Amino acid sequence: xxxxxxxxxxxxxxxxxxxxxxxxxxxxxxxxxxxxxxxxxxxxxxxxxxxxxxxxxxxxxxxxxxxxxxxxxxxxxxxxxxxxxxxxxxxxxxxxxxxxxxxxxxxxxxxxxxxxxxxxxxxxxxxxxxxxxxxxxxxxxxxxxxxxxxxxxxxxxxxxxxxxxxxxxxxxxxxxxxxxxxxxxxxxxxxxxxxxxxxxxxxxxxxxxxxxxxxxxxxxxxxxxxxxxxxxxxxxxxxxxxxxxxxxxxxxxxxxxxxxxxxxxxxxxxxxxxxxxxxxxxxxxxxxxxxxxxxxxxxxxxxxxxxxxxxxxxxxxxxxxxxxxxxxxxxxxxxxxxxxxxxxxxxxxxxxxxxxxxxxxxx
Amino acid sequence: xxxxxxxxxxxxxxxxxxxxxxxxxxxxxxxxxxxxxxxxxxxxxxxxxxxxxxxxxxxxxxxxxxxxxxxxxxxxxxxxxxxxxxxxxxxxxxxxxxxxxxxxxxxxxxxxxxxxxxxxxxxxxxxxxxxxxxxxxxxxxxxxxxxxxxxxxxxxxxxxxxxxxxxxxxxxxxxxxxxxxxxxxxxxxxxxxxxxxxxxxxxxxxxxxxxxxxxxxxxxxxxxxxxxxxxxxxxxxxxxxxxxxxxxxxxxxxxxxxxxxxxxxxxxxxxxxxxxxxxxxxxxxxxxxxxxxxxxxxxxxxxxxxxxxxxxx
Amino acid sequence: xxxxxxxxxxxxxxxxxxxxxxxxxxxxxxxxxxxxxxxxxxxxxxxxxxxxxxxxxxxxxxxxxxxxxxxxxxxxxxxxxxxxxxxxxxxxxxxxxxxxxxxxxxxxxxxxxxxxxxxxxxxxxxxxxxxxxxxxxxxxxxxxxxxxxxxxxxxxxxxxxxxxxxxxxxxxxxxxxxxxxxxxxxxxxxxxxxxxxxxxxxxxxxxxxxxxxxxxxxxxxxxxxxxxxxxxxxxxxxxxxxxxxxxxxxxxxxxxxxxxxxxxxxxxxxxxxxxxxxxxxxx
Numbered sequence: 001x002x003x004x005x006x007x008x009x010x011x012x013x014x015x016x017x018x019x020x021x022x023x024x025x026x027x028x029x030x031x032x033x034x035x036x037x038x039x040x041x042x043x044x045x046x047x048x049x050x051x052x053x054x055x056x057x058x059x060x061x062x063x064x065x066x067x068x069x070x071x072x073x074x075x076x077x078x079x080x081x082x083x084x085x086x087x088x089x090x091x092x093x094x095x096x097x098x099x100x101x102x103x104x105x106x107x108x109x110x111x112x113x114x115x116x117x118x119x120x121x122x123x124x125x126x127x128x129x130x131x132x133x134x135x136x137x138x139x140x141x142x143x144x145x146x147x148x149x150x151x152x153x154x155x156x157x158x159x160x161x162x163x164x165x166x167x168x169x170x171x172x173x174x175x176x177x178x179x180x181x182x183x184x185x186x187x188x189x190x191x192x193x194x195x196x197x198x199x200x201x202x203x204x205x206x207x208x209x210x211x212x213x214x215x216x217x218x219x220x221x222x223x224x225x226x227x228x229x230x231x232x233x234x235x236x237x238x239x240x241x242x243x244x245x246x247x248x249x250x251x252x253x254x255x256x257x258x259x260x261x262x263x264x265x266x267x268x269x270x271x272x273x274x275x276x277x278x279x280x281x282x283x284x285x286x287x288x289x290x291x292x293x294x295x296x297x298x299x300x301x302x303x304x305x306x307x308x309x310x311x312x313x314x315x316x317x318x319x320x321x322x323x324x325x326x327x328x329x330x331x332x333x334x335x336x337x338x339x340x341x342x343x344x345x346x347x348x349x350x351x352x353x354x355x356x357x358x359x360x361x362x363x
Numbered sequence: 364x365x366x367x368x369x370x371x372x373x374x375x376x377x378x379x380x381x382x383x384x385x386x387x388x389x390x391x392x393x394x395x396x397x398x399x400x401x402x403x404x405x406x407x408x409x410x411x412x413x414x415x416x417x418x419x420x421x422x423x424x425x426x427x428x429x430x431x432x433x434x435x436x437x438x439x440x441x442x443x444x445x446x447x448x449x450x451x452x453x454x455x456x457x458x459x460x461x462x463x464x465x466x467x468x469x470x471x472x473x474x475x476x477x478x479x480x481x482x483x484x485x486x487x488x489x490x491x492x493x494x495x496x497x498x499x500x501x502x503x504x505x506x507x508x509x510x511x512x513x514x515x516x517x518x519x520x521x522x523x524x525x526x527x528x529x530x531x532x533x534x535x536x537x538x539x540x541x542x543x544x545x546x547x548x549x550x551x552x553x554x555x556x557x558x559x560x561x562x563x564x565x566x567x568x569x570x571x572x573x574x575x576x577x578x579x580x581x582x583x584x585x586x587x588x589x590x591x592x593x594x595x596x597x598x599x600x601x602x603x604x605x606x607x608x609x610x611x612x613x614x615x616x617x618x619x620x621x622x623x624x625x626x627x628x629x630x631x632x633x634x635x636x637x638x639x640x641x642x643x644x645x646x647x648x649x650x651x652x653x654x655x656x657x658x659x660x661x662x663x664x665x666x667x668x669x670x671x672x673x674x675x676x
Numbered sequence: 677x678x679x680x681x682x683x684x685x686x687x688x689x690x691x692x693x694x695x696x697x698x699x700x701x702x703x704x705x706x707x708x709x710x711x712x713x714x715x716x717x718x719x720x721x722x723x724x725x726x727x728x729x730x731x732x733x734x735x736x737x738x739x740x741x742x743x744x745x746x747x748x749x750x751x752x753x754x755x756x757x758x759x760x761x762x763x764x765x766x767x768x769x770x771x772x773x774x775x776x777x778x779x780x781x782x783x784x785x786x787x788x789x790x791x792x793x794x795x796x797x798x799x800x801x802x803x804x805x806x807x808x809x810x811x812x813x814x815x816x817x818x819x820x821x822x823x824x825x826x827x828x829x830x831x832x833x834x835x836x837x838x839x840x841x842x843x844x845x846x847x848x849x850x851x852x853x854x855x856x857x858x859x860x861x862x863x864x865x866x867x868x869x870x871x872x873x874x875x876x877x878x879x880x881x882x883x884x885x886x887x888x889x890x891x892x893x894x895x896x897x898x899x900x901x902x903x904x905x906x907x908x909x910x911x912x913x914x915x916x917x918x919x920x921x922x923x924x925x926x927x928x929x930x931x932x933x934x935x936x937x938x939x940x941x942x943x944x945x946x947x948x949x950x951x952x953x954x955x956x957x958x959x
Contacts, residue, residue, distance in 0.1 A: 050853075050857060051856075051857075052856075071389055072853070072856045072857045073856055073857065073858070073859040073860065077857060078857065078858075079853075079854065079857050081850045081853075081854060082850075083850055085848065085850035085851050085853070085854040087851060087855075087869055087873075089872045089873055089875075098855070098858055098860075098868075099858030099859050100859075102855075102858055102860045102864065146854075146858070150858070385861055385863075388862060389861055391781045391782055391783050391862075392784070394777070394781060394862055394863065395781045395783040395786070396783075398773040398774060398776060398777035399773070399777050399778075399789065401769070401770045401773065401774075402770040402833055402837070405766075405770060405826070405829050405830065405833065406796050406830060406834075409808065409811075409826065409829075409830045410796050410799060410804065411796075412811065413804045413807040414799070414803075414804065414807070416807035416808075416810065416811060417803070417806065419807075420807055420810070473693075473696050476689060476692060477693075481689075487693075487697060489943070489946045490697070490700075490701060491696070491697065491700055492946075492950070493700070493701065493704060493939070494700050494703075496887055496939065496942050497704070497935040497938065497939065498890055498891045498908070498909050498934060498938065499891055499893065499909075500893050500909040500912065500913055501908075501909065501912065501930070501931035501932075501934050501935055502703055502707075502931070502935075504913075504928070504931050505704070505931060506703060508706070508710060508924055508927070508928065509703065509706060511924075513721055514720070514721065514924075516729045516730075519729050550699070550700065550703075553696075554700065558950060558953055558954065559953060559954055562950075562953075562954035607798050608800070611800030611801070611802040611803065612802075613801075613893065613894050614893045614894070614909075617913075618913060631802070632800075632894070635802065635805075635806065636802075636805075636894070636898075639806045640806070640898055645806060648806045652805070653803065655800070655803055656803060659800070659803075663798055
């Protein structure tokens with residue numbers, strides 16, 4: 001069984017505590033994505049799983065074996081690097097065969113495996129070429145092929161798509177997903193791009209400053225972020241945040257600030273009651289800010305002035321001024337708003353997020 | 364059907380046993396030790412050991428075939444009284460300073476010329492390095508022949524041009540000898556400076572000079588304010604190498620004048636050879652060689668500090 | 677190109693460049709002319725009326741043939757080739773290993789060792805030649821090519837190491853990491869991945885080292901005594917001057933032929949030589 005267990009993993013570089021007490025269990029055949037801003041410790045964690053960095057404290061198990069002291073070549077893993085790391089002096093065929101040669105496979109076995117992988121990736125035509133004669137996308141496929149031929153227990157990906165242009169990135173994303181579906185090997189994938197995380201991961205691990213913020217299925221992270229960081233990191237355009245004060249009103253709680261106020265919906269009331277008289281942070285996703293019409297609760301509507309209009313074709317982004325704050329609303333492309341227009345916006349009660357201003361945890 | 368189901372052969376079921384040598388070599392520290400061992404041994408035996416031996420020799424009174432007894436700093440004191448030694452020190456400093464200055468100036472000029480595009484540039488660049496490539500002794504003989512008092516082609520040319528009436532005794536005139544030797548040293552060193560500085564020039568982003576030109580700077584100002592500061596790191600390294608080689612130079616003077624006439628071209632190295640090898644006074648010769656060391660050390664340290672400071676910027 | 681009138685181009689560019697090229701290359705031309713010039717024309721005083729120094733109407737091969745048959749010149753060439761070749765190989769071997777260790781491995785005293793090796797490069801041969809002569813004699817290596825083969829690496833290795841460190845550092849770390857994940861030990865990764873990629877650097881270092889060995893003089897002068905053992909530089913200096921008489925024809929022929937191997941190799945590998953030169957300076 002090729003599961004990966006990370007227990008209480010810590011890593012310190014000189015005086016920098018880069019990875020703090022990470023606990024993670026990756027199940028067999030699962031595709032887990034580690035995502036977060038630069039410096040959050042995701043790459044360091046991956047490199048410790050690979051054996052390219054020493055572990056300060058904690059344990060890593062691959063399968064049932066503790067691999068802390070095993071060198072990379074004995075861990076039965078394969079890694080795809082951001083810069084492809086193709087051996088420039090060898091042909092594509094030799095690049096893919098290198099690992100097998102090092103392990104003294106029979107030549108016929110090597111040949112069979114290389115051609116199989118080439119077939120999966122569609123690169124049979126350039127087995128004889130050298131990397132410098134290949135495009136970025138082709139090189140990345142070769143890097144993938146090199147990992148596939150080893151039939152490892154775990155695939156490790158270190159931001160493999162960052163060096164590709166936007167269109168190619170989308171294509172290769174699909175490729176990677178397709179290959180994972182076909183091969184079923186356990187995979188750990190590191191990226192700073194939340195779109196990749198959402199589309200590729202069976203589960204997503206959000207990290208910040210060396211600490212795991214939340215682990216869950218992509219949609220769970222989207223719908224139920226456990227803290228403000230995850231809420232702001234997942235989803236594009238990013239969630240709008242505003243500080244509001246909670247106070248008791250006639251029919252329940254009201255959350256407001258200068259120029260902006262809503263009635264707190266009944267479902268959320270109990271959770272928010274302990275915060276009466278204090279400030280909290282409210283989070284609203286741009287796609288949840290809608291143009292008010294008769295179907296919306298009047299207590300959840302408010303005024304806004306349009307500052308900037310961005311037409312994307314499939315949707316339109318409106319940068320609006322609400323009270324003293326800027327927010328982004330993603331509305332239907334048919335909305336013909338102009339700069340300076342006054343709009344009435346509305347929220348749906350089930351699409352509100354609240355966060356404690358001090359701890360940033362979700363309320 | 365996943366591929367991994369079909370292939371039942373795993374690379375290995377568990378981590379394989381590795382031999383002691385392999386495990387040792389995996390460790391960075393052991394591998395580094397093994398890799399550095401041949402170098403350290405060679406340099407230790409043939410540089411560190413002789414250096415120590417040299418110091419020991421210099422504080423005894425050995426001669427060829429006669430092991431010496433400890434005499435302390437007697438050899439060095441004798442050197443201070445030795446007028447030839449003082450001349451040699453003076454000559455070496457003048458030789459190094461003047462030659463380096465000219466090599467830098469002319470080398471820089473040549474590098475700037477070569478930095479332009481013209482037909483036959485690659486060809487020219489290749490040929491220009493010849494003085495540096497060809498063994499020094501051999502090309503120096505050509506110069507000796509060119510300087511020959513009776514048969515000098517230089518004298519012939521100058522005479523034909525009407526610039527001189529009597530012959531110039533390039534190597535025999537004590538007032539001229541050092542200059543002649545410097546000329547040959549500069550001749551040999553200019554290509555090294557030129558090619559190295561050219562490489563440095565080519566790493567400078569041309570947009571910087573273009574921006575300066577648009578800002579209204581004239582060619583000389585552009586050079587002084589944009590090019591020269593960026594070239595300084597490379598220049599300092601080149602000058603460092605050159606100064607050390609020139610200070611310790613032996614071949615040129617040995618072939619051209621042997622140190623004469625009347626010690627006009629005597630340098631540290633040639634005097635050490637004359638005393639230590641020709642005359643066989645080993646300890647005194649070693650003392651002369653070692654006397655080079657403090658000066659070299661100062662020059663090296665000053666330049667290294669300067670390089671480090673320039674690099675930090 | 678220089679902006680402005682054509683005359684400016686000539687004054688500021690073509691004339692200076694031409695002057696440089698002339699000055700730098702004339703001595704070699706002079707070597708060539710002297711080598712093929714018969715003695716009677718050679719020893720004509722500089723003020724003699726019918727002196728045409730820059731060419732000769734009666735070229736002769738006698739100097740060259742005399743050189744090759746009457747002196748040990750061919751033997752000297754063979755000696756020098758052997759010594760330079762083996763010294764270069766030893767230095768490359770040590771330089772590759774040391775350069776790899778210093779640039780890609782982390783270990784205590786790494787920085788100090790690197791600086792130490794650099795400093796030995798700055799210790800000139802003229803400082804060490806007297807005590808080294810003693811040591812060579814004690815090891816009974818005097819008057820053999822091995823005296824030079826073992827001592828030349830002292831100035832070749834630091835240079836090769838430094839140059840190769842630059843090349844090794846430019847190879848991305850990920851290539852090695854990938855190889856190690858693929859199953860190669862550090863040693864194999866060095867052998868199969870890093871060194872093949874650094875081949876241009878190795879070639880540059882090798883050619884530069886060969887040239888430097890061919891050029892060395894004082895060790896060869898002091899450690900070798902018998903005529904059969906001498907290198908080209910020493911042989912030409914000591915054996916072609918009989919008494920106080922310089923046989924310029926043969927001398928120049930010797931100088932010319934002695935330069936040929938180096939110039940030959942150089943002509944094929946100019947780019948590598950220049951890369952070696954500039955690489956060492958840019959560090």
